[in-house]
Amino acid sequence: MKFFTDGKPNYWYGSNAKGEREFFTARGVHPETLRELKPITEHILEKEGFSIVE
Known part of the structure; x- marks a missing residue:
């Protein structure tokens, strides 16, 4: 997984209703x-x- 490209994030995160962190490949809102x-x-x-390995 490449987390960053030219210093910019390739992933976003948010917590679900249980408080567990989840990761997404696009900016937006947690579903x-x-x-x-x-x-x-x-x-x-x-x-x-x-x-983190670049």
């Missing part, structure tokens, strides 16, 4: 909560246990 998705950050990826 369950209708809250705006946030752009992925290195901090969030690290918290979720992803390794």
Whole structure:
């Protein structure tokens, strides 16, 4: 997975009704909560246990 291209996020995230973080490939709103998705950050990826390799 390539999380960033030229420093810009390729993924967005939001939490579902249970508070679980979910990831999406496009900007928009979470389909369950209708809250705006946030752009992925290195901090969030690290918290979720992803390794960032460019």
